[in-house]
Amino acid sequence: MAKAKTYYFCQECGYQSASWLGRCPECGKFGTFVEEVVKAEPAKGKQQGSKLQSVPKLIQEVTYSEKRRISTHCAEFDRVLGGGLVPGSLVLLGGEPGIGKSTLLLQTALAITDQRLLYVSGEESEEQIKMRADRIGEARAECFVVSETVTQRIFEHVDAVRPDLLVVDSIQTITTEEVDSPAGSVSQIRQCTSEFQHFAKSTGVPVLLIGHITKDGSLAGPKLMEHIVDAVLQFEGDRNYGFRILRALKNRFGSTAEIGIFEMAGNGLREVSNPSEFLLSQRDETLSGAAVGATLEGARPMFVEVQSLVSSAVYGTPQRNANGFDMRRLNMLLAVLEKRCGFKLGAKDVFLNIAGGLRVSDPAIDLAVACSILSSNVDIPVSPRYCFAAELGLGGEVRPVSRVEQRISEADRLGFERIFISKYNLQSVDRSRFGIDIVAVGLIEEAFRALFA
DSSP: OOOOEEEETTTTOOOOEOOOOOTTTTTTTOOOOOEEEEEEEOOOOOOOOOSOOOOOGGGOOOOOOOOOHHHHHHOHHHHHTTTSTTTEEEEEEETTSSHHHHHHHHHHHHOOOOOOOOEEEEESOOOHHHHHHHHHSSSTTEEEEOOOOOOHHHHHHHHHHHOOOEEEEEEGGGGGSSSSSTTTTTTHHHHHHHHHHHHHHOOOOOOOEEEETTTTSBSOOOOOHHHHHHHHEEEHHHHHHHHEEEEEETTTSOSSSSSEEEETTTEEEEOOSSSSSHSSOOSOOOTTTTTEEEEEEEEEEEEEEEEEEEEEOSSOOEEEEESSHHHHHHHHHHHHHHHHHHOOTTTTEEEEEESOOOOOOOGGHHHHHHHHHHHHHTTOOOOOTTEOEEETTTTTEEEEEEHHHHHHHHHHHHHHHEEEEEETTGGOOOGOOOSSSEEEBBBBHHHHHHOOO
């Protein structure tokens, strides 16, 4: 008979200890150890003289065949996955509560018409899933749903249905009989994830797991779970906006630089193939403090509107606030403008906003940020038909950025009349290919004179 043993697990990183510890030696957090009872597996005798299942081979002798990826029939989802689901892969999708994780996977399940799919939910009943499916779209014949929380019974359903794709919502609600601890505990999540990994690798059936996140934004459960899975996807967005961004934090079969953009609607999520039209505000009058920057998310160029407001500080200490932009980088750009351009911004409030609720980390929008701040400071508008794609250095120099031709081509396609880039990028650009006016500048003063002379 298997004996039950008591262990202590760190809720942050999953570190296991035989006794309680005040501070985790792995992650350094205090007060994170919880007691859990784990059922030990019966001891198995060693098989003496058993034959090895595998033998070492030279890497030149290893052969493999290109397996066809399973398309999700969603271009944005396939883009983030690297072209579709790889057979036998284990994918973890995380995000805040109510952001649309279950809607995204159920919508994907209803869209895949050429595969048999099993949707396992530990949070909703079959009736609730059917209500959601009716709201999203027409239910298909090859999509099976079941409400179950125990892995052993889930695999019994899998044996009966024989699906080509398995979706589990969510891993924090699933338990296994091998571990005697509540659902959502570190040991349960680790063991259940390992069982799904073994199933995916042994059968070649892709498994999609939904995971909850903690209040600090990290995935709930042991860090080991993120190492076990093949891909970790983050579904994020601002509740005040309808946009949702699917981002790859880890992907063994594709790039982690790609993102997918969706718009939340009453009948589910809608793909946004041209995000620039949503991120650029449509206004009738031209106002100061607005400039358009050309950013790059993965291989996709996007144009975002940078809005700034510069006013005299009335409370003594100047305020600095940025939405969708790094606050420390904003302070650096303000110091460059004051030191190199002579603008006295130290006694003024500066507020910065990236329109559309998008958070941008690409340094190529530095020039757009600086020009929007200068436009608000002198109260002279920047033409909405101008855009910017350059980085600023501490000396006030306009530095080159990567894939500038791709940014220029997208600006030309969207109908912009002029784009400002670094003069060090100009040597690699063929002007004859584009109909847009390309302005090359080397210092921030040159860009200011070209805009407001």
